[in-house]
Amino acid sequence: xEKETTIYDIAKELxxxxxxxxxxxxxxxxxxxxxxxxxxxxxQKMGYRSNAxxxxxxTRRTNTIGVIVPRLDSNFMSACLAGMENVAxxxxxxxxxxxxxxxxEKEAQNAITMFNSRVDGLIVSxxxxxxxxxxxxxxxxxxxxxxxxxxxxxxxxxxxFVTNNEKAAYEATKHLISQNCARLLHVTxxxxxxxxxxxxxxxxxxxxxxxxxxxxxxxxASLTFDEGEKIALxxxxxxxxxxxxxxxxxxxxxxxxxxxxxxxxxxxxxIAIVGFNNDPISNIVSPKLSTVNYxxxxxxxxxxxSLVEQxxxxxxxxxxxxxxxxxxxIIRESSLRST
Amino acid sequence: xEKETTIYDIAKELxxxxxxxxxxxxxxxxxxxxxxxxxxxxxQKMGYRSNAxxxxxxTRRTNTIGVIVPRLDSNFMSACLAGMENVAxxxxxxxxxxxxxxxxEKEAQNAITMFNSRVDGLIVSxxxxxxxxxxxxxxxxxxxxxxxxxxxxxxxxxxxFVTNNEKAAYEATKHLISQNCARLLHVTxxxxxxxxxxxxxxxxxxxxxxxxxxxxxxxxASLTFDEGEKIALxxxxxxxxxxxxxxxxxxxxxxxxxxxxxxxxxxxxxIAIVGFNNDPISNIVSPKLSTVNYxxxxxxxxxxxSLVEQxxxxxxxxxxxxxxxxxxxIIRESSLRST
DNA sequence: GTGAAAGCGCTAACAT
DNA sequence: ATGTTAGCGCTTTCAC
Numbered sequence: 001x002e003k004e005t006t007i008y009d010i011a012k013e014l015x016x017x018x019x020x021x022x023x024x025x026x027x028x029x030x031x032x033x034x035x036x037x038x039x040x041x042x043x044q045k046m047g048y049r050s051n052a053x054x055x056x057x058x059t060r061r062t063n064t065i066g067v068i069v070p071r072l073d074s075n076f077m078s079a080c081l082a083g084m085e086n087v088a089x090x091x092x093x094x095x096x097x098x099x100x101x102x103x104x105e106k107e108a109q110n111a112i113t114m115f116n117s118r119v120d121g122l123i124v125s126x127x128x129x130x131x132x133x134x135x136x137x138x139x140x141x142x143x144x145x146x147x148x149x150x151x152x153x154x155x156x157x158x159x160x161f162v163t164n165n166e167k168a169a170y171e172a173t174k175h176l177i178s179q180n181c182a183r184l185l186h187v188t189x190x191x192x193x194x195x196x197x198x199x200x201x202x203x204x205x206x207x208x209x210x211x212x213x214x215x216x217x218x219x220x221a222s223l224t225f226d227e228g229e230k231i232a233l234x235x236x237x238x239x240x241x242x243x244x245x246x247x248x249x250x251x252x253x254x255x256x257x258x259x260x261x262x263x264x265x266x267x268x269x270x271i272a273i274v275g276f277n278n279d280p281i282s283n284i285v286s287p288k289l290s291t292v293n294y295x296x297x298x299x300x301x302x303x304x305x306s307l308v309e310q311x312x313x314x315x316x317x318x319x320x321x322x323x324x325x326x327x328x329x330i331i332r333e334s335s336l337r338s339t
Numbered sequence: 340x341e342k343e344t345t346i347y348d349i350a351k352e353l354x355x356x357x358x359x360x361x362x363x364x365x366x367x368x369x370x371x372x373x374x375x376x377x378x379x380x381x382x383q384k385m386g387y388r389s390n391a392x393x394x395x396x397x398t399r400r401t402n403t404i405g406v407i408v409p410r411l412d413s414n415f416m417s418a419c420l421a422g423m424e425n426v427a428x429x430x431x432x433x434x435x436x437x438x439x440x441x442x443x444e445k446e447a448q449n450a451i452t453m454f455n456s457r458v459d460g461l462i463v464s465x466x467x468x469x470x471x472x473x474x475x476x477x478x479x480x481x482x483x484x485x486x487x488x489x490x491x492x493x494x495x496x497x498x499x500f501v502t503n504n505e506k507a508a509y510e511a512t513k514h515l516i517s518q519n520c521a522r523l524l525h526v527t528x529x530x531x532x533x534x535x536x537x538x539x540x541x542x543x544x545x546x547x548x549x550x551x552x553x554x555x556x557x558x559x560a561s562l563t564f565d566e567g568e569k570i571a572l573x574x575x576x577x578x579x580x581x582x583x584x585x586x587x588x589x590x591x592x593x594x595x596x597x598x599x600x601x602x603x604x605x606x607x608x609x610i611a612i613v614g615f616n617n618d619p620i621s622n623i624v625s626p627k628l629s630t631v632n633y634x635x636x637x638x639x640x641x642x643x644x645s646l647v648e649q650x651x652x653x654x655x656x657x658x659x660x661x662x663x664x665x666x667x668x669i670i671r672e673s674s675l676r677s678t
Numbered sequence: 679g680t681g682a683a684a685g686c687g688c689t690a691a692c693a694t
Numbered sequence: 695a696t697g698t699t700a701g702c703g704c705t706t707t708c709a710c
Contacts, residue, residue, distance in 0.1 A: 017697045049455045054687035057392040057702045078412035116388045356681045393703035
């Protein structure tokens with residue numbers, strides 16, 4: 001490694017002290033404007049780059065925000081991250097992103113890594129697996145703010161940003177009913193996490209409200225396209241087949257729909273289908289999938305903003321708020337019956 | 340921020356010196372095994388966490404690898420990153436990931452940020468836009484190794500990991516010809532970057548080799564589904580329509596194919612289509628898309644391994660190698676003609 | 679096998 | 695407006 005230019009080198013070059021250089025470099029207005037200009041020019045010329053470690057060591061801050069998400073290969077998550085990155089970089093923070101791959105152990109491990117690398121704050125979307133979240137306590141103890149989004153715990157000292165899953169699911173199910181579906185089915189994953197638990201609640205409420213409607217539930221092992229196909233085979237083998245399906249996620253919905261078609265069902269006339277998330281795939285499958293548009297980018301922006309806000313007013317107690325984002329139901333071909 | 344436990348606290352507690360504690364903590368075998376055990380236990384009990392900044396400041400290494408990619412919301416990229424993360428964490432490195440969003444300016448800015456945060460090494464997949472890559476020179480100057488993968492420059496002092504785009508494209512085109520396609524079309528993006536330039540070359544070579552075959556090219560403005568749809572409309576409006584299309588990417592291919600169907604074309608009988616990447620969408624669209632399987636995870640692993648290797652043998656000259664990964668052609672319905 | 683001491687580059691309280 | 699000074703917590707010679 002070559003020798004790096006330090007503020008001392010600049011100071012010596014200019015006949016100043018290191019502190020003056022330090023102050024000048026961060027634009028402190030207490031320093032004479034001419035001096036500031038001189039310092040900056042010299043720094044440029046000498047190829048100076050600030051040493052974040054020395055600075056972090058001194059200030060005990062890292063200007064880094066940790067992000068833990070189940071996976072980052074969904075369109076929804078990309079949108080969330082893009083929103084976060086925007087807010088973070090605008091406020092001088094870097095993002096460290098890690099995936100839990102839906103495993104509680106990996107989530108815990110990532111949390112520990114983040115903790116040890118001393119992120120200033122943490123943004124988390126939880127795994128489907130249930131967890132006691134104990135590994136986030138250490139952050140609370142050190143007054144490191146945590147913000148949850150999308151997949152959030154029911155009860156937490158930290159801020160949460162979610163969409164109204166219950167309401168969205170209720171609307172989706174009501175829509176199916178309005179399309180003359182009477183034997184409703186909800187395909188989801190068996191999880192206590194809000195997103196799926198609340199969608200189930202919304203489904204059940206809508207079914208309960210409507211006479212002449214029955215509702216049942218099938219649990220997928222995971223939220224993949226392949227699982228959707230498997231479920232479709234199960235459905236095809238049922239004696240009392242559903243005529244309207246609300247699926248907790250577009251990927252599963254697509255797999256399910258395509259396989260149902262292969263099994264000879266007409267979509268939406270034999271079976272109407274609604275998904276969730278407005279993943280690009282929902283617009284690509286044939287027929288196009290009705291779904292719920294969940295504003296990921298906005299969720300990311302709000303979550304990151306909340307965190308940055310808490311970071312600014314340090315020493316304030318951590319904020320425990322719960323913000324609900326509006327979603328929007330999108331009707332497409334998969335649930336729009338001709339009858 | 341609460342007071343953190345330091346090695347001095349542990350040293351005092353145990354009546355040792357800080358140096359001994361430091362050595363014990365990193366498992367230095369010169370320290371008595373009993374002492375080591377005692378130190379570790381005490382560290383645990385006191386909630387010690389190592390301060391990476393102090394350590395980095397001292398050792399001038401960050402144990403961090405920077406990654407710059409065009410976007411991370413494709414399945415291919417997720418696979419690459421997963422492979423890298425695996426190798427990195429196995430070797431004690433963290434990954435900092437950033438997106439260039441296909442813009443040279445953002446790529447340059449990301450490179451500078453990475454440089455200033457003193458990543459130990461850099462892994463890059465370039466933008467489609469052409470660039471002089473000058474912003475990577477600073478890494479070479481400081482002997483910070485850079486490794487390119489997938490989208491790589493033609494001529495560089497750094498290592499490159501690519502698939503054989505030319506050969507894969509050649510095979511894909513030959514396949515179309517074997518399906519009795521005679522008016523071939525290549526849909527790609529107008530870029531000098533290897534992936535697209537080489538695919539074009541492969542296409543052209545295959546066409547040139549076959550008598551009775553004509554080949555033409557349409558450039559998409561970007562590699563999106565929507566662009567594919569637009570191109571399809573162009574094709575539908577052509578006088579001399581193609582009967583076989585090789586598209587540089589599955590997303591564009593899907594958009595194109597679905598829109599062609601809407602315009603009344605039978606796929607594959609009127610027009611056969613082949614994509615590239617084996618994106619999950621290629622298996623979801625109807626008809627299923629023939630494509631080239633490009634092993635992303637493997638590419639990520641190899642690139643990260645190469646970097647780690649170079650990091651280990653520091654002071655060695657940077658390695659300038661070019662490794663070519665094998666891809667695999669997958670034939671599905673979109674190009675398999677009944678005739 | 680263990681300790682003493684110096685210093686990595688920066689910041690911030692306290693001078694002037 | 696600028697300088698002096700004292701660390702932040704760790705690693706690493708060089709001693710013993």
